[in-house]
Amino acid sequence: MKLNCISFLCEFAQGGGPTSNFDGGRSSQRLNNVFFPRPAKGSDEAVKFLLEEAELRFPYCKTTLSKGDFGSNRPVTGSQQPVGARAGNTFDGPDADAHAADTAGLVSPLMRDEGSTILFGCLFKEHTTETIDVEAAHRTFRTLTKVLTPGIDAFFRTERHKAKNRIQEALLMGSACPTVLLTGDKELLGHSASGLEKLLATGSVRFNASRFEFKNKQLETAFQDVLGAFDSSGEPAVKQANSREPVKDETGDHSVCLEDPDGRLKRITIKTVPATTARNGNGSGPWIVLQIFETSDLPEALETVLQDRFELSHSEAHLARHLTMSGSINDTVRDLGITRNTAKTHLRRIFDKTGVNTQLQLARLVHGISRLF
Numbered sequence: 001m002k003l004n005c006i007s008f009l010c011e012f013a014q015g016g017g018p019t020s021n022f023d024g025g026r027s028s029q030r031l032n033n034v035f036f037p038r039p040a041k042g043s044d045e046a047v048k049f050l051l052e053e054a055e056l057r058f059p060y061c062k063t064t065l066s067k068g069d070f071g072s073n074r075p076v077t078g079s080q081q082p083v084g085a086r087a088g089n090t091f092d093g094p095d096a097d098a099h100a101a102d103t104a105g106l107v108s109p110l111m112r113d114e115g116s117t118i119l120f121g122c123l124f125k126e127h128t129t130e131t132i133d134v135e136a137a138h139r140t141f142r143t144l145t146k147v148l149t150p151g152i153d154a155f156f157r158t159e160r161h162k163a164k165n166r167i168q169e170a171l172l173m174g175s176a177c178p179t180v181l182l183t184g185d186k187e188l189l190g191h192s193a194s195g196l197e198k199l200l201a202t203g204s205v206r207f208n209a210s211r212f213e214f215k216n217k218q219l220e221t222a223f224q225d226v227l228g229a230f231d232s233s234g235e236p237a238v239k240q241a242n243s244r245e246p247v248k249d250e251t252g253d254h255s256v257c258l259e260d261p262d263g264r265l266k267r268i269t270i271k272t273v274p275a276t277t278a279r280n281g282n283g284s285g286p287w288i289v290l291q292i293f294e295t296s297d298l299p300e301a302l303e304t305v306l307q308d309r310f311e312l313s314h315s316e317a318h319l320a321r322h323l324t325m326s327g328s329i330n331d332t333v334r335d336l337g338i339t340r341n342t343a344k345t346h347l348r349r350i351f352d353k354t355g356v357n358t359q360l361q362l363a364r365l366v367h368g369i370s371r372l373f
Contacts, residue, residue: 005123005124006123007121008122010119013116014114050065050109055109056111059107059138060108062123105121105123105124106121110145110148122141124137177291177292179291179292181273182288184287195292201261203215216258227288262328264326265324265327266292267367268293270288273287299370302317302321303321311353312354319336319346320366323347329359
């Protein structure tokens with residue numbers, strides 16, 4: 001029997017809003033308009049029932065649901081009429097949804113998980129309650145749901161595979177150094193071979209149940225500054241007239257210099273994954289790449305610059321450079337073959353001449369001059 005029906009397939013997120021899958025919001029909006037037109041009695045409750053409680057792959061009568069009659073949580077039976085269409089209804093043109101809203105049909109949740117629910121619905125265009133074979137309509141509807149389910153499974157498997165590829169692509173951006181990839185909600189997406197270990201070793205984060213918590217306030221501030229430049233979809237946010245750009249370093253990335261528990265200096269840069277890579281990925285907002293840099297070799301010529309710019313002595317400039325590279329006063333004393341008291345005297349004079357107050361501030365200054373920071 002030819003049913004000549006209009007079908008709908010759409011996905012709703014856990015909160016009830018449509019996702020971008022299966023024609024995105026347009027398909028979901030049409031299903032809402034057609035099956036549960038406002039101000040129909042119980043429309044919100046009917047949608048909530050389908051998304052959260054309705055039995056999977058069973059046909060529920062649109063007319064019954066629209067009236068709020070779903071307390072029994074049971075699917076329709078052959079004795080329930082699925083259609084009440086008037087012959088000659090028009091389903092094309094600008095008033096298509098209004099015409100379709102007057103037509104009964106069947107709707108069912110096909111799949112449901114902790115993140116979303118997929119609904120499938122059919123409206124029967126030409127038959128009246130006198131001409132349609134109700135049992136045949138139910139059988140056909142169930143057959144369609146059985147056919148659709150494997151295809152939807154395959155679709156989401158493909159999407160998960162694509163997401164893994166996008167994660168790998170994002171990690172390759174920082175493959176030259178330890179790298180961690182997060183969602184805007186601080187959930188771990190992936191990391192390079194030593195990325196997670198190196199990030200945790202800085203002592204700046206906690207990691208629990210796949211989610212990070214920043215212990216370092218500067219790192220948290222930089223992370224939020226990065227997110228502030230994007231909307232929830234991962235696209236650049238529209239700036240207000242009085243808004244200010246977050247402060248970035250000379251490379252264009254946000255950076256934080258910090259001491260690990262052993263007193264060694266580390267630099268963590270924060271950058272976003274391009275929207276074309278992160279689109280349709282996990283989590284909300286853009287993806288965030290954290291890169292962990294160890295202290296680097298600095299050219300000897302930097303000592304001359306420090307002497308000329310801040311009137312440091314040769315010994316003071318020598319210590320400033322080596323201390324910035326090692327990140328440890330003990331290693332610097334050993335490497336330069338000087339006493340700890342001598343190092344402290346040099347360091348106090350360096351602070352006075354450069355105007356900094358801490359080893360971290362000195363490291364930022366030295367790296368900034370060398371354009372490595």
